[in-house]
Amino acid sequence: MKARQLVGWNLRRLRVAKGLSQEALGLMAGCEPSYVGRIERGRENTTIETLENLAHTLGIQLADFFVAPEPGDRKPSPLRAGRKPRKAK
Secondary structure (H helix, E strand, O other), X not given: OOHHHHHHHHHHHHHHHOOOOHHHHHHHHOOOHHHHHHHHOOOOOOOHHHHHHXXXXXXXXXXXXXXXXXXXXXXXXXXXXXXXXXXXO
């Protein structure tokens, strides 16, 4: 697993474990929610400063983003959608 993918996998795992949406985490850490999603998907090569902000917000150590998954670990299930579906007219 490449470093960006590893960081993204752990960010998602830790965020879901805390029960936070991408939107909530992004707002609390001072970055765009869509940016959090791109980090989680391994599409962003983020800065250490952003990782420090995310780690502080999640109450974890920076090194926790670089922990290799155990064999058999699966990505966490998505959280329930935060927005209500639109009503049909």
